[in-house]
Amino acid sequence: MTERYAALIRPVIDRVYGTARAAGRDRGRAVMEKFGVHPGFILSFYFGLLARPMPADALDSALVYVGTNMADELAAGITVVDDGAWRLTDLGRDLALAIQDAAAEGAEELWARAGLAGVPRLAELVGILLAAGAPTGGPVFAALTPVFEPADASPALSLLSRLGALRHHRADAHKAAWAAAGLTAAEVRELGDGPVRDAIEADTNRRDAPVYECLTEDERLELLAGLGALAG
Template identity: 65%
Template sequence: MRYARRIRPVIDRVYVGARWAARPRMEAFYAERGADLGTENSFYSGLLARPMPADALADGLVYTDGDLSRELAQGVLKVDAEGTWHLTELGRELALHAQRATAEAAEDLWSSGPSMLPGLASVPRLAELVGRVLAHGLATGGPAFRAMTPPYEPDDASPAMLLTTRLGSLRHHRADAHRAAWRAAGLTAAQIRALPDGPERAAIEAETDRRDAPAYAVLSEDERWELLAGLGALPA
């Protein structure tokens, strides 16, 4: 349980750092096609692999207003009679670019660190470890994680693409765990966002850790620390 809590900010740092570095090139590509960065950009690792069920997307957007009218109006997403969300042809083009741009930005970041750090050389092994965690986490993940896993990985994916894409999916295992924890405590999304630090918040975070931890049980103790240290050593 302690490991799940320790690795989460490290995962966020690496993934969000790559995504933020990729943002200018993604915005330029989208602008050329008359679109804005939207849900397809945030959920590309799952949407490129399969349509997204309504409950999974609703959970993924629970802290927002959930409004997808812009994506529908711009012809990026479409929804079928069962409420399942699909990429359009344009949406797939944009999502593929988001995946590629994130990987390219990550490569730039990870090759820029001090020479004494492994940098890009460590990425294939880290991608392998995260891949094992993803597969094992399918037994305990919630709706959003199952919609995002296994992630879409093209045949020619670079190690940086594999790692960033897999981290993008892995983050949803803890996100599902957190939603399950605050719902079990009888809270709404608005209430958990407003909940101050204190015993109630601590109990929800502990329950989140308990629900998130099983995904990492597939790794040995040495492998867990290898993953934590390896991700922590990547520039972001």
């Protein structure tokens, strides 16, 4: 049951998160212009980096598909390597906080069109999932949770950050699935439809499913329907 649910909710989570981040893109660009830098690392992982450094193995796993060059962010003085882990400098922290606010404002503006009344409950449910995912999450999920939330965090900020982290429970599961199948990241990118792809997706669902077992069936339906309403 939860394996089917994991497959069903994945595109909904991706759509909600993706459209919300897109809604804050102009605000984010303004922040980056103000700071004079164009980071990728902080932009993608601010909600974890504000809480703790990211271990090198988690960063390598997070960037496995994109191969981002971190030299630019080191040169900009927004990150440093400390005992093998990547952490924010004071400048990087200020930037990350500003990016967080910009992203949350964009999400809140977008989600207000569907009504914000359900957002606190959705944030609560996703928070339950993040706590429950610790035993089954991979290195990136572990590095990003619990997410950083300021004391005055709006429900929209909390939901956006928590969804950002939750996506990596499945992303870690997917990497584990194709690695178990003996494939590389490059081979997965080139993989078309067919039995190999289907087997990897089924294994990904199996590995991702345990995170949803902490919710009752009614709560899983509530989460799916609530996120679906926000997705538009």
